Amino acid sequence: MSVSPQPAMPKSWRVESKPHKFCPGCGHGLVLKCLGEAIDELGIQDRVVFGCDIGCSLLSWDFFNCDSVQTHHGRTTPVMTGIKRANPDLICIAYMGDGGGYAIGIGGIVNAAARNEKVTVLLANNTVYAMTGGQMSPCTMPGQKVETAPYGRDPEATGMPTQGPEMISAITGDGAYVARGTTANMRQLKGYIKKALQTQMEGKGFSFVEALAACPTNWRTNAEKTWAFVEKEMPQYYKVGEKKNPFEEKKEAQQNG
Amino acid sequence: MSEKPITGEKRAFMTGNEVVAWAALAAGADIMYGYPITPQNEIMHYWTRQIPKYGRKFLQTEDELSAGFTTVGGVLAGLKAFTATAGPGNTLMQEPLSMAEMMRLPVVTVVQQRGGPSTATVIYSQQEVTLTTLGGNGEGMRVVYSPSNHQELFDYTIKSFNTAWKYRFPTFVLGDGYQAKMRESVTLYDPEEKGITFVTPERYVGKPGTPGVDRDPGHYRNTYNTEEELFEVLQQHFADFEKMAPEVIEYSQESVEDADVIIIGHGVVFRGVRDAVKELREEGLKVGYFRPITLRPFPAEQLKALATQGRKLLIAESAQGQLARLVKDAIYGATAEIVPMFRPGVGITTEQIVAKVKEVL
Numbered sequence: 001m002s003v004s005p006q007p008a009m010p011k012s013w014r015v016e017s018k019p020h021k022f023c024p025g026c027g028h029g030l031v032l033k034c035l036g037e038a039i040d041e042l043g044i045q046d047r048v049v050f051g052c053d054i055g056c057s058l059l060s061w062d063f064f065n066c067d068s069v070q071t072h073h074g075r076t077t078p079v080m081t082g083i084k085r086a087n088p089d090l091i092c093i094a095y096m097g098d099g100g101g102y103a104i105g106i107g108g109i110v111n112a113a114a115r116n117e118k119v120t121v122l123l124a125n126n127t128v129y130a131m132t133g134g135q136m137s138p139c140t141m142p143g144q145k146v147e148t149a150p151y152g153r154d155p156e157a158t159g160m161p162t163q164g165p166e167m168i169s170a171i172t173g174d175g176a177y178v179a180r181g182t183t184a185n186m187r188q189l190k191g192y193i194k195k196a197l198q199t200q201m202e203g204k205g206f207s208f209v210e211a212l213a214a215c216p217t218n219w220r221t222n223a224e225k226t227w228a229f230v231e232k233e234m235p236q237y238y239k240v241g242e243k244k245n246p247f248e249e250k251k252e253a254q255q256n257g
Numbered sequence: 258m259s260e261k262p263i264t265g266e267k268r269a270f271m272t273g274n275e276v277v278a279w280a281a282l283a284a285g286a287d288i289m290y291g292y293p294i295t296p297q298n299e300i301m302h303y304w305t306r307q308i309p310k311y312g313r314k315f316l317q318t319e320d321e322l323s324a325g326f327t328t329v330g331g332v333l334a335g336l337k338a339f340t341a342t343a344g345p346g347n348t349l350m351q352e353p354l355s356m357a358e359m360m361r362l363p364v365v366t367v368v369q370q371r372g373g374p375s376t377a378t379v380i381y382s383q384q385e386v387t388l389t390t391l392g393g394n395g396e397g398m399r400v401v402y403s404p405s406n407h408q409e410l411f412d413y414t415i416k417s418f419n420t421a422w423k424y425r426f427p428t429f430v431l432g433d434g435y436q437a438k439m440r441e442s443v444t445l446y447d448p449e450e451k452g453i454t455f456v457t458p459e460r461y462v463g464k465p466g467t468p469g470v471d472r473d474p475g476h477y478r479n480t481y482n483t484e485e486e487l488f489e490v491l492q493q494h495f496a497d498f499e500k501m502a503p504e505v506i507e508y509s510q511e512s513v514e515d516a517d518v519i520i521i522g523h524g525v526v527f528r529g530v531r532d533a534v535k536e537l538r539e540e541g542l543k544v545g546y547f548r549p550i551t552l553r554p555f556p557a558e559q560l561k562a563l564a565t566q567g568r569k570l571l572i573a574e575s576a577q578g579q580l581a582r583l584v585k586d587a588i589y590g591a592t593a594e595i596v597p598m599f600r601p602g603v604g605i606t607t608e609q610i611v612a613k614v615k616e617v618l
Contacts, residue, residue, distance in 0.1 A: 014469060046467040049333075054480065062476045065469025067462035069333055070478040071326065072356055078323040082330020083462060085316050086288055086338065090463045108326075111319035 010036025012045045014065045021059040025226055027213020028056060030183040031124050032063055034190040034211075035093070039066070042197055044091050049083055051076045053096035053105065055131045057124065060095060074105030077112045080119045088118065091200055098125040098210075102138035102162040109168070109208075116173045116205040120196045123164065123208070125238065126215040134218030138162035141237060146218070161237060168208050169243035175205030178244040182212035184231040185240070195247060204246045212238055262311055267445040273436040276407045277341065277367050278303035279445050280414035285455055286365070287336035288314040290327040294346040295379035296434035297369040301341070321346040325353025325364075332362045333477070335460030337418050339365040343434070344373055347385050347392075354427050355393030359479040361494070363421030363458075367414065367430045369437040372602040381434035382602040383524055386579035389431050390553040398494050400428040400505055401553040405527040407443040410436060413550075415448050422456040424501045431552065433575075435525050435604065498554070508556035512538055512545035513563055518596075518614055520546045521560075521584060522573040526605050530573055533610035544614055549583075557587035564591035569617055573598040573605050 009018065013036050022028045039045055048066040052058055054073035061070040071079045080092040101109060101123040109121060128146055129135040135148040139161045143152040153161075169178040177199035181189035189211055196207035212234045216226040242248070262282035271279075277300045281289065291301045305315050318324045324340050331338030342350050347368050357364040370385040372378030391397035400420050402413040414430050421428035449455070461475055468474030481487040512534055513519055522530035527548045537544040547563060547570075549556050564570060570593050574580040577599045585595065596617050598605070 012469075014474065045469070047463075049462045058478075058480050061478045061480075062474075065467075065474050067464070067468060067475040068477065069462065070480060071329075072352060072479070075322065075326045075353070075356075078318065078326035079330040079333070081316075081323075082290060082327030082338070083334045084330075085290075085314065085327065086331040086334035086336045087463050090334070107319055108323055111323065 010040050012036045012039040012064050012066060014062060017062045020063060022056065023217045025214060025216040025223065026056070027126055027183045027211070027215065027230070028060065028124055030186060031122065031189070031211045031213055032060060034186055034193050035122060036064065037190050038194040038197055039064070042194060042201070044197065044201070047089065048091045048093060049080065051080045051092065051094045053100035055097045055100045055129065057096050057100065058131070074100050074103070074108065076100070077105060077108040077119070077121060081112050081117045084117065084119050091197060092119045094119060094121045096121070096123050097130065098123060098127065098139040098162070099129040099137040102164055110171060113168050113172045113176070113206045113208065116176060118200050118203055118205065120200050120207045122193065122196070123210045124213040125164070125210050126213045127234070128215055128218045130215045130218050141233065163238070164210050165208060165243045172206050172244065175199070175246045176244055177204070177207040177246055179242040180210045180212070180238060180240050182230065182235065182240050183214065184212070184227070192242065195245065199246060212240070260311070261447055262307065263445050263447045265447070265450070268442065269445055270440055270442050271407070272299060272438055272440050273407055273410050273432060274299035274369070274438070275303045276410045276443055277414050277430070277432070278307065280411045281339060282307055282311060282313070283445065283448055284415040284418045285337055286313065286339050286418060288316070288331045288338045290316045290318055290324045290331060290338065290340050292318050292321050292324040292342070292346060294321070294343050296371055296437040297341040297343050297367065299437070300367060321349035322352060325350045328364050329353050329357055329362055332357070332364055333461045334463060335458050337422070337458050339367065341367040341369070343369045344371040344385070345376060347388055351388065351392040354399070355395050356479055357427040358393060358395050358398050360477055361425040362427065363425050364427045365417050365421050366427065367432065370431065370433040378602060379434065381575065381604060383433060383526065383575040384579065384601055385431065386552060386576060387582065389429050390583070396491070396495070397553060398498050399426050399553055400424070401431050401551060402429065403431045403523040403550060403552050404436070405524055407436070407441040411443055411445060415453065419453070419456045420505055422458050424497070424505070426498065426501070431524065433525055502554040505551060506554055506556045507550035508548060508559055509550065510545065510547045510563070513547065515543050516545035516568065517543045518569045518571055518618055519563055520544065520571045520573060520610060520614065521548070521580070522546070523549050523552060523580060526573055526575060529605050529607045529610050532607040533614065536607065536611055537614055542614070542618060552583060555583050555587050560584065561588045561591055564588040564593035566592045568593040569596050570594070571596045571598055571614060571617065573610055575600055575603060575605060577601045
């Protein structure tokens with residue numbers, strides 16, 4: 001009997017582009033594993049259009065056996081919106097980091113959310129601009145030392161970190177799905193991503209999942225400290241959970257009725 | 258589903274923006290993405306009024322970045338998608354259009370030029386020539402048509418969709434606020450009845466079958482890992498552009514054989530140029546004109562052949578030398594004298610051109 005040394009890859013992953021190009025310990029691979037499994041379980045590989053941003057997420061342009069488009073920094077949401085509007089049968093997924101999503105791309109996300117566009121945004125929050133070498137991002141934690149805040153982020157000077165799901169749940173209409181998951185709880189994260197995709201498949205509204213993810217390269221942390229930051233420190237400010245869930249609303253309505 | 262927007266020939270008296278909307282309908286454009294900016298707004302107004310009848314779509318976005326990038330998305334999905342903009346909007350639009358250039362996406366953009374730089378005027382100029390022909394952080398791999406009247410606005414808007422989809426370079430119709438807002442006679446027609454065959458658009462994403470099972474996935478990128486990799490990709494773009502150029506270059510010229518002065522003008526300014534040549538010829542003066550219709554690729558060889566010793570090239574434009582730069586680049590090495598007539602952001606009349614020619618003749 002032979003035992004594979006590797007855990008099984010999601011079926012929708014493209015074997016030819018593996019091993020992937022992310023750094024050892026990077027959170028992107030985990031988020032994309034959850035996404036791959038969600039695509040497999042929903043059986044939508046033939047309908048998915050995967051759009052990736054610029055930043056480390058750009059490395060996922062040939063990650064899936066799905067049609068994929070690498071866009072510009074902060075512009076993935078509008079490109080996916082344009083595709084979805086042109087062909088509503090496709091399942092459009094915009095994948096990005098916290099810099100691309102919450103800084104340069106926030107205008108696109110806020111307006112797509114406000115219009116309740118039937119697209120899914122999946123955002124990996126690792127608290128830094130990683131591809132460019134670890135500058136401060138909208139999600140850098142107070143006191144966290146990064147290249148452009150070498151003495152630690154000072155909220156007095158730079159504000160508090162952006163809380164994306166909280167903001168987006170406030171501006172989306174009925175039917176939207178908004179959640180924050182974490183790579184420290186893969187089963188839960190996959191469930192959130194699946195519900196986000198179902199929201200799009202059923203035409204309910206905008207769907208958004210933030211995933212807390214690690215960047216040991218730029219955090220300059222060993223395995224233990226990396227994991228402690230993701231599992232313990234980040235969730236103190238970034239509360240994990242569902243912020244808006246059209247499936248729950250339905251259940252509640254049924255219960256109340 | 259839907260009837261044809263135009264059957265037979267229809268004589269109409271309408272604004273240039275309305276002409277563009279009808280042209281896009283007649284060309285079979287499927288979807289427009291746009292953001293309000295003067296003087297192109299009425300393109301969206303007329304488009305949104307007409308489209309329910311013809312099953313076409315529209316999305317108003319939050320800015321020109323998104324208008325451009327959603328148009329890119331529409332093209333990726335395989336639709337004839339277009340947008341329209343002007344001035345500061347054109348500046349923002351250069352980012353999505355550079356992506357279209359890199360990924361060879363046939364995005365069609367109508368630009369109705371207004372004054373610049375900055376917000377300037379909402380009225381008129383020819384100051385978006387450099388931006389539209391060479392904008393973005395690239396090499397200007399795009400086609401730019403400069404129509405001079407409403408009939409051409411109709412003809413070239415229709416043509417731009419075919420050029421874009423045939424050659425897969427972003428294609429522009431470069432109008433201006435005067436053409437956008439004035440009313441003029443125009444003959445609308447169904448292009449297919451005129452023997453124009455539409456180039457069929459193609460899906461980049463969402464083709465039939467499961468990627469990795471029935472077909473390869475469409476993987477489209479604009480980032481490259483090494484200098485050499487990018488260099489190779491660009492060489493192919495340049496080769497395709499060079500091969501395309503003789504097929505798309507358009508220009509017109511008149512009375513140039515014996516001319517002492519050749520007036521060069523494009524777009525709405527060409528009207529004054531054409532009439533000035535007519536008047537001056539009637540007076541017996543040896544004056545002709547050369548008018549580039551495509552500003553990119555530019556009819557360089559054709560113009561250079563005229564730029565001979567002892568001749569004067571009078572360049573009339575509503576900008577401070579943006580057309581002149583294209584001309585100088587085209588005729589480099591020729592010995593004709595260049596006479597500038599630059600009026601940035603204001604119109605140029607026949608009388609002004611006639612007076613200028615008499616001054617230099």
